Amino acid sequence: MRPNRLRQLLQADRPSLGTHIHITYPGVVELIGHSGMFDYVEFVGEYAPYDLYTLENLGRAVELFPHLSAMMKIEQEPRTYLAIRAIGSGIQNVLFADPRTVADIEACVKAVRAEAPHSGGWHGVGMRRDVGYVLECGSPAFVQALDDAVVAVMIEKASAVENLDAILAVKGVDMVQFGPADYAMSIGLAGQWSHPRVREAERFVIESALKKGIAPRAEISRPEDARRYLDLGVKHFCMGWDVGILFNWYKEAGSALRTLLGRNDAAGKDSAGYGTGGVGQP
DSSP, rough: OOOOOOHHHHHTTTTEEEEEEEEOOOOHHHHHHHHTOOOOEOOOTTTTTOHHHOOOOOHHHHTOTOOOOOEEEEEEEHHHHHHHHHHHHTTEEEEEOOOHHHHHHHHHHHHHBSSSSTTOOBOOOOOSGGTTTTTTTTHHHHHHHHHHHHHEEOOOOHHHHHHHHHHHHTTTTTTTEOOOHHHHHHTTTTOOOHHHHHHHHHHHHHHHHHHTTOEEEEEESSGGGHHHHHHHHHOOOEEHHHHHHHHHHHHHHHHHHHHHTTSSOOOTTTTTOOOOSSSTTT
């Protein structure tokens, strides 16, 4: 079974750095791996389209790089099915979106851990990529790999913040991340991610996790965004989204070249101002 880089870093109490992908082209994973700068790739499956072959191909790409692991963010349903298929594809770690209650968190942990006496999970034996199909099927190494899988959960609903102490007491939770967008919406402040109430809840989640010995993680866009979290004691980060990186380049480089060309009209409109189907169409 392949070593889990993210688990190794958590056990060694060392910082970790991941990056998000929506794009399912395995070449993007290879570019990340060739950079040598990241410990894991998070496939944001909650948002991106994919099939089971996609997960296997992402798993194969990650395995080209010994220093790299993978994580998949999955939606609230069907969480058990998706967690098992992600891990079976070679994606060693799982981030669960939208848990609200202790029962939700317990289900997240059970979806990852083996159905063995010491772990009490629901994850059964399967002839999948993670075990070489027939090589480690149901072996002690398979059970250990499931013990090593990092279970990360989003704390992003008002009810999850209200029940945080009980949620963090669930055995098997390794990492938590506050979700300001969902939390803001759940308390009637949609779009106000930096509202004092949202920032206060974020601090509460981070400080509570640290007290319980659970690693808080933060999502950031740029390295300079890390400072606020470092001051709070956070040392695990997932930085950047492939779609955001592309959008920013298209916007900034496209604007600069249009200026050089004397094209100050909005994209998607011809010289008379009529829409041509792009951004800015009336």
